Amino acid sequence: MEPVVRIASRTVVLAADNVDTDQIIPARFLTGTSREGLGASLFADWRRDGAGNLRPEFPLNQPEADGARILVAGANFGCGSSREHAPWALTDYGFAAVVSPSIADIFKGNAVRNGLVPVEIESQAHQRLLSRPGAEIVIAVEAGTVSLPGGGTARFELPPFARRCLLTGRGPLDFLLEQGPAISRYEREMSEVAGRGSSGAADPS
Amino acid sequence: MTGPRTLFDKIWDAHEAVPAGPDHPAVIYVDTHLIHEVTSPQAFALLGERGLPVRRPDRTWATVDHSIPTRFVEGRPAFLNRATRNQVATLERNCEAHGIPIFRMGDPGQGIVHVIGPELGLTQPGRTIVCGDSHTSTHGAFGAWAFGIGTTEVAQVLATQCLLQERPRTLSIEVSGTLAPGVSAKDLILGIIRRFGVDAGRGYVIEYRGGAVEALGMEARMTLCNMSIEAGARAGLVAPDETTFEYLEGRENVPSGEGFRDLVAGWRKLPSDEGAVFDRSLSFDAGSIEPMVTWGTNPAMSCGVSEAVPAPSDPEERAALEYMGLEAGRPLLGRPADVVFIGSCTNARISDLRAAARVLAGRKTNPRTRLLVVPGSAKVRRQAEAEGLDEVFRSAGAEWRAPGCSMCIAMNGDRLSPQELAVSTSNRNFQGRQGPGGRTVLASPVTAAASALAGAVADPRPFLSN
């Protein structure tokens, strides 16, 4: 994973609330065993009609959306299935951040682990971004700020660990592997307690 | 933590292998890891790239469910395409390479991952259970903290048996009253999501409490917890009680005799203490709902089966009505159904099939409606066949299939054609979920069965009264 520090780009606006992962990438594109190339199926049923032709009215298909790396979406973005194919499709397509008033829990975690910045901002700032598709904005990961069209900035929160993962490109797996001895200790303690009828982590029988 | 604790607090406390620090979340130990063919291949690939072994193959179980066909042609599984067949083969190879037990197609233990965990006794109170699938919330019915994870996390659990977790907040949903006849756990959770919305549970673990929840059997509790994710919560819990213990006693992977009594003694300590504080509390009257149906494209867009479809209150609802081809102000009742699907991890357990069979017994489906009945597991299938339910379904005109996710998710060959409308016992009515352009009406097994008879969205209650 590459470090993500600052994203400067035009926005694409997809204003609908509750965009679920079945829309981000429909299940029929989940039959592969690799994570490459999923960008081609991003928003497949919205981007293309039944015959496979691009729908010109869909925001991603408009000429000014070309090369934009920031998606401004409605509330509760990424709800539904836990498929990590959703952030894979977004990053493979070229997106580096999703800006929304609220982003679904599982999606948010999946996004960070793939270097896609989940940016949750308050609704007034969000409204301004919604009303100005194609605005040039800057997301600063360390400071947790988004510049707004027409001046000013909005703040967004990230758990400190998620922020560090993004900034350093080092993921949770590296951290967990370093915890090996502590995990072994926990396993030993728990199997002792489990022998005395605890409700904790019993060893499989 | 001292003082009164919630059920969730107790599970969290017992699984903190490393507490949270100033610069990292807590390391949470995973007791049970379930995997399937769709969200695991890239995780195994990651392990391969880094040369990592699976830390606890004895805490990992695999099954095939999402992309497998539920139909056989000349005795051979009718895979949708080479990709789905390859996904299944990849899982089999990965499990062999790492010594992970796997339930293959045709095995007596195979089935939808959230149906087989409880059946096999792998789902137990107080455990942490994860799977690369958002409906892992189902297992919370046993008082386990069970939640869906992404594929990178699947790799983390395979390699370390742990996950990094920010502590979620707790949400109590107190359900009072009694469900009316013909109204089930499915209607209850649809009613709850309608009332509180699809992101009411975001950031929370829900604990369903109160007399109406205690009165539910285990399978109904699973239906309730299953759809917690549709309310935005990664996990839903029901406190373990006698109903739970009775369900688990004698199951494979559950010790017997004294071992079981010891376990139960521990489990009895799990329910939330008197005076335990939840971050948020909501209440709901189970007696306030009738059989529910969804009219839109998210699970909160629902109404009672006899109600008129409400006028859209925002552009999203307007778009949903248009997608569904429905008009506000008219009931869904009588709206022709092309397909009725009885299946999925929400409603394909034996009690669901029995309920559907009671409606269908001695009757015929409307010729314009195709009825698909797909048991949640091989075990459910055997049990249904032992009770003669398959005969009831077949003579009513249904297709009786092999276990799998089937038409809950359009990736295995079972799917709707554009604009076809399905009354479905599954959990998601998202656009295209059951096939591009397909329209989904979520409902309970009895509502689905009644709709198959009527050839249209129907009220199940008249079929239950005689």
Ligand code: SF4
């Ligand atoms: S039945 Fe549907 S919701 Fe359940 S695991 Fe399968 S695809 Fe997911």
